[in-house]
Amino acid sequence: MAATAAANDSFRVSDVRVEGLQRLPVERVYAALPIQSGDLVGPREVAEAVRRLYGSGDFEDVQIGRDGDQLVVVLSERPSISRLEIKGNKSIDEDNLRKGLRDAGLAEGEVFRRSTLEAITGELQRQYVAQGRYDAQVDTEAVPLPRNRVALNINIYEGSPASIRDINIVGNDVFSDAELRSVFELKPRGWWPFGSRHRYSRERLSGDLERLRSYYLDRGYINFSMESTQVAVTPDRSRVYITINVDEGKRYRIGEVRLAGDLVVEEEDLRPLLLAKPGEVFSQRIITQSAELLTRRLGNEGYTFAQVNDFPEVSEDGETVDITFYVDPGRKVYVRRVNFSGNVKTQDEVMRRELRQFEGAPANTALIDLSRERLQRLGYFGLVEAETPRVVGSEDLVDVNYTVEEQPSGSIGANVGYSEASGFIFGASVSQSNFMGTGNRVSFALSRSDIRDSYSFSHFNPYYTLDGVSRGFSLYYSKIDFSKATVASYAADRIGAAVNYGYPISEYSRLDFGFGYDNIEVTSGDFVAEDIYRFMMAEGNEFNLFKLNASLRTSTLNRGILPDRGWSQTFGVEVASPGSDYMFYKVSWNGERYFPISRRWTLRTRADVGFGDGYGDNNILPFFENYYAGGIGSVRGYESRSLGPRSDAITYVNQCELNPANCVRDPDPDPVGGNLLVEGSMELIFPTPFAPESRNVRTFFFVDGGQVFQTETANNLYEFDAGEIRYATGIGLTWLTAIGPLSFNFARPLNRQSGDDTEFFQFSLGQVF
Known part of the structure; x- marks a missing residue:
């Protein structure tokens, strides 16, 4: 047998014999070997074969020899990785680290290459240095195992990020060091040891340098440049000094502003x-915003892929910069299809009826965005994204792809209990805003106890007609058996029904109107307020009411649940019409607005005002239609419906007016509400610490204020008193869960008065505030 890799004489191979394989199949060798039986082989073919086998990366040693007319291939396999263990990594996620190792060929079951391991070790070391961890160490160990295998151990000591001792800026004359340092996210370490802004990171420094460049460009210094950046590390590798050398250049103002190119839209x-604008200080941010506005305007005309490039040029006087916006509209494109993905429950029809961009029409950026906003405002989706990819093989067709992420859009609850006052209690409620994916809102609730039965059902169809006319109806029944009750005050048994219609009058406004019937029978308890008692003596205790209502709502909120942009307001009127046993009206207004402070911080304001009164022969609002305040959704920190006027000092037992000796005072007077409601609140919404990017969780600080007033009774008139308004402050959290929105609030009243009922912790299910 000739043992050398290069034979002096060529020969024709009668067979190929492979020796030395332990783990790899021989077919893998034949696939890499460029020589087959019957080939004429010489020194050049042998050298190529050796190169190919080495190039496969599977072998540490390759020898090719000749035994007669047989080609003999003797191989020494590289070991395979049997186990890969990583210890000590914290700042780099292990899943991401393993993925990177796998992409590089270091994974269990792969062939072990020491050169790859050394390269990966060096790359890890560089990543830790980029994080400012100059004392990090990465040690690797390959432990031989039987059957030509190895176990890889990667032991990482990450160390601690170096702290920034000082950031020194050299060459700045126009702006002070303090002004420029305020642009940076990185800060020198001060007396406060917590936080991460003082920890050096190459990536964060790069971001700060870009912010510094933008700072100058937005203030007219178009020739600003950073000459050099030095990062000096102390010998103990615990601190760094950053020095940035800058050349500010000259400040410029804007000269001429021109439009050029193919202006498919009138100039x-x-x-x-x-x-x-000419004469203003040059600002790159303003220039970029102008180009974006032009691009969107062209997109509204169907030029979805239009490009607008800005070209600043120093004018001849050397004092100003002329700006030319060059417009390249491209071809006008049309929408081939509108596609939805991510909607598991919601029907395609429910989503498609919200669209303002239609198939076959020119692609309109504004209508595509408006359609996305309308889908977001439904409240069924936590996230809606839109893309307009080109149709393959066509230059003037696009598809509009909406990707949605469904979120809980209803609530469910049940309760079982016992109390001395009510006996055994059973209750259940279900509310679903997207019932079975149809977009209809359905809710029902029932509650039964020894003294009280209550049932309600409602249904709302937002698209009763194809052009967006809505219809809703509700049925309700509630009755209390006062013969078994030991409660005070009064109770109103109710049975009724209502029908409501809505009509869209603009993209953001809607007019609603409806009518209903309400039968109310009032039963008093052991104690009853004097005014209520006199009202019942004069008007009776049973009322048949025929109600008419109308409201105008305008909303630009960006989401149906937990919005953080836009505003809304609703003005409503409700009237008990002539023919009713008692005639009255109620007028209300409520509104909210969100003021973005930054990407994650938002200020929310809310206000509610309501007023009611009688008309015709009836001169006051009936007590059973009064407003109440307090609790979640009103003034937090006070018990629900506890604010406002309470029962009069003189109360009645067994018609004590006929026998004054029976009159006693109510030891714990109940709130009776009022005909005037005034409420307002401010919330500072901030990122949730454990879920800063989640749209299903919201945390906020709040300040609430509100009160209800009784401005008139049958015999007296009273004035509004701002000094009686109650205030509270606290912190809250709202979480959208599978069973509905959960709200938790910790509140402290700011001006509690004697007799007020307060609550430090309040909780609700099914109400978003």
Whole structure:
């Protein structure tokens, strides 16, 4: 047998013999070997074969020899990785680290290559240095195992990020060091040891340098440059000093602002979108915003892939910069299909009826975005994204793809209990805003106890007609058996029904109107307020009411549940019409607005005002239609419906008016509400510590204020007193769960008065506030 890799004489191979394999199949060798039986082989073919086998990466040694007319291939396999263990990594996620190792060929079952391991070790070391962990160490160990296998152990000591001792900026004359340092996220370490802003990171420093460049460009210094950046590390590798050398250059103002290119939209329509004005200080941010506005305007005309590039040029006087916006509209494109993905429950029809961009029409950026906003405002989806990819093989067709992420859109609850006052209690409720994916809102509730039965059902169809006319109806029944009750005050048994219709009058406004019937029978308890008692003596205790209602709602909120942008307001009127046993009206207004402070911080304001009165022969609002305040959704920190006027000092037992000796005072007077409601609140919404990016969890600080007032009774008139308004502050959390929105609030009243009922912790299910 010739043992050398290069034979002097060529020969024709009668057979190929492979020796030395332990783990790999021989077929893998034949696949890499460029020589087969019958080939004429010489030194060149042998050298190529050796190169190919080495190139496969499976072998540490390759020898090719000749035994007569047989080609003999002797191989020494590389070991395979039997086990890979990583210890000590914390700042780099282990799943991501293993994925990177697998992509590089270091994974269990793969062939072990020491050169790859050394390269990975060096890369890990560089990543830790980029994080400012200069004392990090990465040690690797390959432990031989039987059957030509190895176990890889990667032991990492991450160390501690170096702290920034000082950030020194050299060459700045226009802006002070303090002004420029305020742009940076990285800060020198001060007396406060917590936080991460003082920890050096190459990536964060790169971001700060870009912010510094933008700071100058937005203030007219278009020739600003950073000459060099040095990062000096102390010998103990625990601190770094950053020095940035800058050249500020000259400040420029804007000269001429021109439009060039193919102006498919009239120039007079594009000019108002140019935020950059002659004579103003040059600002790259304003220039970029102008180009984006022009691009969107062209997108509204169907030029979805239009490009607008800005070209600043120093004018001849050397004092100003002329700006030219070059417009390349591209081809006008049309929508081939609108596709939805991610909607497991919601029917396609429910989503499609919210669209304002239609198939076959020119692609309109504004309508595509408006359709996305309308889907978001439904409240069924936590996230809605839109993409407009080109149709393969076509230059003038796109698909509009909406990707949605469904979220809980209802609530469910049940309760079983016992109390001395009510006996055994059983209750259940279900409310679903997207019933079975149809977009209809359905809710029902029932509650039964020894003294009280209550049932209700409602249904709302937002698209009763194809053009968006809505219809809803509700049925309700409630009755209390006062012969078995030991409660005070009064109770109103109710049975009724209502029908409501809505009509869209604009993209953001809607007019609703309806009518209903309400039968109310009032039963008094052992104690009853004097005014209520006199009202019942004069008007009776049973009322048949025919109610008419109308409301106008305008909303630009960006989401149906837990919005953080936009505003809404609703003005409503309810009237007990002539023919009713008692005639009255109620007028209300409520509104809310969100003020973005930053990407994650938002200020929310809310206000509610309501007033009711009688008309015709009836001169006051009936007590059973009074407003109440207090609790979640009102003034937190006070018990629900506990604020406002309470029962009069003189109360009645067995018609004590006929026998004054029977009159006693109510030891614990109940709230009776009022005909005037005034409420308001402010919330500072901030990122939730354990879920900063989640749209299903919201945390906030709040300040609430509100009260209800009784401005008139049958015999007296009273004035509104702002000094009686109650205030509270606290912190709250709202969480959208599978069973409905959960709200938790910790509140402290700010001006509690004697007799007020307060609560430090309040909880609710099914109400978002």
